[in-house]
Amino acid sequence: MPHPDEPYYCSEQIPIPVELPDILKNFTKAAIRTQPSDLLTWSAKYFRCLANNQIPPVKERLEIPLATQKTDSGLTIGLIKVLHKQLGPQSVVPLKSIEEKWKALNLPIEKLKIINQLGNFQQEAEWLKFIAISCSTISKDLTETMSKVCEVLTADPPGANSRIKFEVFNDLYSFLTFQVEKSTSSKHVEEVCAYLKSEWANRQDGYVHPRNFYHPECPKLSQMV
Numbered sequence: 001m002p003h004p005d006e007p008y009y010c011s012e013q014i015p016i017p018v019e020l021p022d023i024l025k026n027f028t029k030a031a032i033r034t035q036p037s038d039l040l041t042w043s044a045k046y047f048r049c050l051a052n053n054q055i056p057p058v059k060e061r062l063e064i065p066l067a068t069q070k071t072d073s074g075l076t077i078g079l080i081k082v083l084h085k086q087l088g089p090q091s092v093v094p095l096k097s098i099e100e101k102w103k104a105l106n107l108p109i110e111k112l113k114i115i116n117q118l119g120n121f122q123q124e125a126e127w128l129k130f131i132a133i134s135c136s137t138i139s140k141d142l143t144e145t146m147s148k149v150c151e152v153l154t155a156d157p158p159g160a161n162s163r164i165k166f167e168v169f170n171d172l173y174s175f176l177t178f179q180v181e182k183s184t185s186s187k188h189v190e191e192v193c194a195y196l197k198s199e200w201a202n203r204q205d206g207y208v209h210p211r212n213f214y215h216p217e218c219p220k221l222s223q224m225v
Helices: 020-034 039-051 077-087 095-104 109-119 127-136 142-153 166-181 186-199
Strands: 092-094 124-126
Touching: 020 039, 039 095, 077 095, 077 127, 077 142, 092 095, 092 127, 095 109, 095 124, 109 124, 109 127, 109 166, 124 127, 127 142, 127 166, 142 166, 166 186
Parallel strands: none
Antiparallel strands: 092 124
């Protein structure tokens, strides 16, 4: 019972915005899919993005944490996809913008510093190279890294082949090999790319996908010098 001195309201007296149920429903679904470690901070970023007509920090689907990650950094393929959706339209992104989105996902700043160091990024980062290094930090080898890169960058729907342009694959594979892994000869990189271009890209409208470089006849992406 309300206090005698408090006004009594009935449902007809309280105006409820017609958009509110859908807003709360979408917010709840987004929180369940994303599973933020700091719900209040994430929620503030979520609604700020909506208010500014920006893409909110939301995963496409719920992820089960994998015990095979190199480090317990909290970074996952789903979160990398979120970052790409938010910043991907830009070819070069200021590190301050990356850090802002990174913090909104409650990811450790130490992990971001490692990625920037590996890529030798100073004030800004070439976005696709940032994505490639991020994928490498949660992969066991270069083949798995490039598979994740395809999954993040593809325009194909979920469950499809995860195709990317051969030129993009070539650039990022070469970058990771010489900038990060530093254990594969330039000749071997040329052999891998020549095989993928002649055997697959030329028959697939200039695209390649993970099944192509997992094919038994494809030279392994990594090879010790």
